[in-house]
Amino acid sequence: MAAAVTIRILGVGMGPQHVTPEVADALNGVDYVLAADKGEDDALLALRREIVRAHGGAEVLGLRDPARDRSDGLSTGAYESAVADWHDARAAQYADVLRRRGGTAAFLVWGDPSLYDSTIRVVEKVRDLLGPDTDVDFDVLPGISAPQLLAARHRIVLHEVGRPVHITTGRRLQEAVAAGLDNILAMLNPAPDRLDFTGLDDWTIWWGANLGAAGERLVAGRVGDVLPAIADARAAAHADDGWVMDAFLIRRTL
Structure with a gap:
């Protein structure tokens, strides 16, 4: 039987005050939260931890965010290529953790996951990387945009x-x-x-x-x-x- 992983993609607005009751309930039921760690004094990672503490207190796993080409003056094509490479690297990191830990994991998305955020795309890449040996189910809950x-x-x-x-x-x-x-x-x-x-x-x-x-x-x-x-x-x-x-x-x- 394939191993099972559940992923919850949760829109959290801009902090604990914007978390809907639906998202709060979901956070109370997850085993851990996966988040990008952009290095020392990552204020957004700290804010994610604050949100989680306010709603269930699950473990937050910060994974060092892969480098991305942010050069000024990138053409549209070069920018899109840099973002695609960045998403691939993120997906590989997340897939490695999910393969080892399984269970129910959450991603906290600023604003709403439907609008200029790529967490859904990255999770789809994760599902492909985990392959047929892992049964991956994911859902998406909206947030204030x-x-x-x-x-x-x-x-x-x-x-x-x-x-x-x-x-x-x-x-x-x-x-x-x-x-x-x-x-x-x-x-x-x-x-x-x-x-x-x-x-x-x-x-x-x-x-x-x-x-x-x-x-x-x-x-x-x-x-x-x-x-x-x-x-x-x-x-x-x-x-x-x-x-x-x-x-x-x-x-x-x-």
Whole structure:
């Protein structure tokens, strides 16, 4: 009979205050949590441990995160290749632990697993690596996402009446503008000086960093007026929390 492994992919928003009752119940039933360890003073690993302590206290296994090419100026193809290699290396690490330990393991995903997160893809790779000798079952529970928090903090709706919102990454902002899109939500953003806001000075932006965390920062206004404030706020968020993740909605002003 094949060995059995259960994997639970759990959306946790940005901390214990965002954990839903469904996710809390799941955490109370797992044997251990697998998490990337990015080295000394990994504030996000510490926050994962805080979440687990608040909901069941399972063992957290931090695995040193494989290196990834984060060079400035990577083409879209080179970036996607670097990410794919990184996911392969992560999957190999996780598969090794799951093969040895079995049982029920959890991955804690910032925000929601469905949106600009690759845990589901990595777990599918893990399942392939474990092969037919291991019966792998996994499920996914949703969490509060960054776009939800961004809209709530700015007290806005992400789209105008009967209109769409386009969700993309900061590196593809100008690609979306060139396609004629005029209500764009960007995630996975580099620092503002590496974003291309050419031609967007008169658009309106609603920006937030580390939403829901102690270092949360919010800026809104005309793009041409607030970009320096965004750069300062992003730096302050990093100083407060030891990490920074931001998102913004940008809309053509009619």
